[in-house]
Amino acid sequence: MFIDDPGRGRVAPPRAYVISAVIVVAAVTALFAYAFSTIQYGFNWPSVWRYRANLARGFQMTIIISLFSLGLSLLIGTAVGLAQRSRVIPLRQLARGYVELIRGTPLLVQILIFFYVVANAFGVSNRYVVGVLIMAVFSGAYVSEIVRAGLESIPASQIESARSLALSNRQIYRYVVFPQVIKRILPPLAGQLASLIKDSSLLSIIAVNEFTQMAREVNANTFSTLESYVPLAVGYLALTLPISLVTKKLERRFAYEH
């Protein structure tokens, strides 16, 4: 009953999905209920409830930082994605080096170095600005790979055809390449936003008052660890789950159109 194998013409009835979902949720809940019961944790929700405004502020800050970083990382990612295909060798190497460096090192280390060394050297002292910059630089490397893959997915024949019509290079990108790339990379970009939201939690180590930092403060004040961090998980899920659904929808739409 719970087997779905459209390839062999076997499709499960709709009620199978409902029953299965109930069983899965029950099983996972039971597992966690058992785990919590063994640690004999006395939940103290009222102590944390008093700090709800702080958590809400942190939640807002996380959204703001993520959106600004995403905007900036789109610019960086597009520039670097194009630079990786440039005819100029140093530009290509610079872009490649940036991507490998950022993707090959932990974000935690990047945040510390950027904050204590780079930002200091250039006299940027606002933690929020630094936070946005770090996340944008970090995410930009991933966005550039998305952009590069998008550019590479456009068949050479499209560019050829545009050239044969005497469009200039700039026009080819503007009217032929980018419109097609944007449609293709929207799903992975939405996924990148979700990653960005979660990854920004690491900014708490430089005391940016985002969602995770606020939860840490609440924990420090109340000693109610789980009561501080469970809402944190729920808050992040509330942001990432809708994005994930939108991503799936975009992917389906794209698959349908092609």
Place this chain on the structure above:
Amino acid sequence: MNIEIAHLDKYFGTHHVLRDLSLQLDNVHALVIVGPSGGGKTTFLRILAGLEEPQRGEIQVNGRSLHFDDKSLREYRKHVGMVFQAFNLFPHMTALENIVLPLEKVHGIAPAEARDRAMDLLRRFHLEEHHHKKPGALSGGQKQRIALSRAIAIEPEFLILDEPTSALDPEFTGEVLDMILELREEDVHLMLVTHEMGFARHVADYLLFMDDGQITEEGSPNRVFDAPSNPKVRRFLDRVLKY
């Protein structure tokens, strides 16, 4: 159209695709190139379309010398209409937008006028009901006819067609050949590579047979088809015309 080519050489890596090719044509209206695959036909056309740069050789088309820097090539391409085997329409644009884009952005025609010109063409070739459709919703034959419309909308000096029916299901070949023939009868000049031998003979006023990067036979289509002097050409024609 007048074409003058002297000592053209083209390599892809170590592969010698065009070998010291020379050609002089005066007042040809429909140049058709036939021959076995891999003989250099497509490369030859692509060079004449300003899409490929030869390593050596001089080319003059209608009295203009071809220079292979970006700026002159772009200028040259404004006067050439190119049709590809795989249509190469822009999939994110409607049929109409595909035709209008070069008119507006390359030839500086006002949007309303560009649209009118494109719609006139679509009407003429019985495609007006498809003007708002994207290529994904069109048949191969319709796509190629729209690609042809896009190529002639710019009123080029001549059309270059690289195996325009090779990617089509047989049921759609006819409509595309009909359209090419109609253009030919209006005296749109064309250069065509094709494997449709009957059509080649019908449409051409000058025929080139290319093999192994060289022109092995040239002349009027009747002469080349009926009495080829080169035994290789005779064998090839015997094979493809057998059934």
